[in-house]
C-alpha cells in the first residue's frame with residue numbers, strides 16, 4: 114500500500130462461469146484454496162474462494178439476465194474486479210469527481226452481506242469495477 118494509506122484494498126476477482134461447482138473444484142485444486150462462502154443471490158450461484166490477499170468470486174447465472182448475456186457474448190472468464198472500502202459513498206463521490214459514470218448511485222446489498230456499488234466499464238478502461246464494503250466474512 115506504500116505511503117498512501119487511504120488506497121483501497123483489492124478484495125476479489127469476479128469470474129463468470131457456466132458451472133460454479135466444477136469451476137470451484139478446478140480452482141481449489143489448482144490453487145490449493147477452499148470455498149469460504151456459498152450463496153444463491155439475485156439469481157446467481159456464487160462461490161467465494163479464499164486466497165492469500167483476496168478472493169475469487171465465481172458467478173453462475175441461474176436467472177440473472179445480464180450475467181447470462183455476458184456469458185453468451187464473451188464466454189466464461191474475468192467479469193469484474195472488487196475493491197474494498199469502508200465508505201462506498203465517499204468512493205462513489207470521488208469517482209464522480211473524476212467523471213466516472215456510475216452504475217449504482219448508492220450502495221446496495223450484495224452477496225455475503227456486503228454493500229456494493231458498480232462503476233460503468235466505459236469509464237474505467239473496459240474494466241467493470243465493484244466497490245465492496247465487506248461485512249463479517251467468517252462464513
Ligand code: CO
Nearest residue numbers: 127170195243
Ligand atoms: Co463481486
